[in-house]
Amino acid sequence: MERKSNNDTLYEVLSLESESERERKKTTASPNILQASSHGSMVPSPPEDDEEEDNDEPLLSGSGDVSKECAEKILETWGDLLSKWHLNLSVRPKQLPALVRSGVPEALRGEVWQLLAGCHNNDHQVEEYRTLITKESPQDSAITRDINRTFPAHDYFKDTGGDGQDSLYKICKAYSVYDEEIGYCQGQSFLAAVLLLHMPEEQAFSVLVKIMFDYGLRELFKQNFEDLHCKFFQLERLMQEYIPDLYNHFLNVGLEAHMYASQWFLTLFTAKFPLYMVFHIIDLLLCEGISVIFNVALALLKTSREDLLATDFEGALKFFRVPVPKRYRSEENAKKLMELACSMKISQKKLKKYEKEYHTMREQQEQQEAPIERYERENRRLQEANMRLEQENDDLAHELVSSKILLRKDLDNAEEKADALNKELLMTKQKLVDSEDEKRRLEEESAQLKEMCRRELDKSESEIKKNGSIIGEYKQICSQLSERLEKQQTANKGELEKIRLKVEGCEKCSILFSKEGRLKAVRKMKEGSEEETDEEKEALKNQLREMELELAQTKLQLVEAECKIQDLEHTLGLALNEVQAAKKTWFNRTLTSIKTATGAQGKETT
Structure with a gap:
């Protein structure tokens, strides 16, 4: 729309739409799918099959059983290592990384995670936690909403008002008060739930704080998710190096990393994948840092390469949402995936190089872009983020409905x-x-x-x-x-x-x-x-x-x-x-x- 003011021509942006979005609308969108946003733009929500089979149902979060049984020899090795480690907690034993790559025994995870995170002397934080849970949180409603759909497949968290949900609510509330800058962000409840399954809530809160601050997870939520987009760029550059054919295929169908990998980084794979795999990822993260997310992401893409090469845009999104998590319900498949992830050598030097490339690219874009192009790009990014969030919201709503149906069935059986x-x-x-x-x-x-x-x-x-x-x-x-x-x-x-x-x-x-x-x-x-x-x-x-x-x-x-x-x-x-x-x-x-x-x-x- 054109306006005249003081002899200058002004333009008002009514809507922005990328070429790839227009092409997708022509082939997949229907009138009843499109909805007008509050700013007048048309945003397509992801299409779903009208007749979904049971196999198309997403895997409920918190699925999978993790056995505490372990070979006696492995327990003896870990027992000797922990005995030496307790003599000097400030120095990690040399053989620790190799043992962690094989997976920490389930019976020892609570203790080992606290030692890896450096929470062995946190009495002051325990007292602070007890004070924080008595304070009011401005994000109480968002926390309550997320608690009800966190790990509905796990017995400890599926009961509304049960001990599990109560402890999870207190941890999320305490962190939202503790970190005033970031507060509570959607997805934190999944990570807190994983920690709660291995330790009391006070210690779980301490480890959560360590992961957010010392391991840099909270940086992903700052400055309009700028660091998260840097991680997406790094992942795409790693794909270009390790899986070039899949990178080119995604480029051709218009599939970008933020469309499928946002939950991987923000929740550390805890929201969708089976617990056996999730626990092993947390083992590696606490031992080697947040960069292991790239190893796991590349391993997932590499093992699913042939299937993904045969999909289009919508098929790829659906494949990431349903079949990929279900594939690792098998403990054997999860072990193979983690072995592949550990075998990939991704140096910090390379990641720093890609990070520098990203910031250079961003500076050049800001310098070269005209205001309209910048607004168009920003609007496109917001639309994509909105589409991703709507997809996640649909997934979570579907998960909530499924869990409610299961709970209703369990209640009827109980009655x-x-x-x-x-x-x-x-x-x-x-x-x-x-x-x-x-x-x-x-x-x-x-x-x-x-x-x-x-x-x-x-x-x-x-x-x-x-x-x-x-x-x-x-x-x-x-x-x-x-x-x-x-x-x-x-x-x-x-x-x-x-x-x-x-x-x-x-x-x-x-x-x-x-x-x-x-x-x-x-x-x-x-x-x-x-x-x-x-x-x-x-x-x-x-x-x-x-x-x-x-x-x-x-x-x-x-x-x-x-x-x-x-x-x-x-x-x-x-x-x-x-x-x-x-x-x-x-x-x-x-x-x-x-x-x-x-x-x-x-x-x-x-």
């Missing part, structure tokens, strides 16, 4: 599980009440059985004692009868011997008996003697019958006692069966011991 557990709890309570009633019933039955067994046991003991006394008396009678019989037999033998001697001495009688004592007398005498012998035999038989009768009575009493014992054993057996049915093992053992004792006593009486 269903809670309902099932409540039902199970009610059933368990009812079973407990029934069990207590059954227990009381069984305790009453057990008490009754115990009382019955006690009575029967007392009765059986008294019967056993009674039978024992009867058996004792019987044994005493038998022994007395045996003694009497023996005495009688001895006396009879003596009498018979005397009679035999007298008979032998008598002439008349000797003819009646033989030498063996047998009778040789006449029949009459024989009949007389037989009558005497029969009388004696009859007397002995009567005496024997009396003894047999007495023995039979004793045996009868013994049989009665055994019958009573058997009845008692039968009663105990019934009680035992009832207790077994009630599954009372302690009572079973008691009845078994009673039965064993009773059986043993019964056998003794027999």
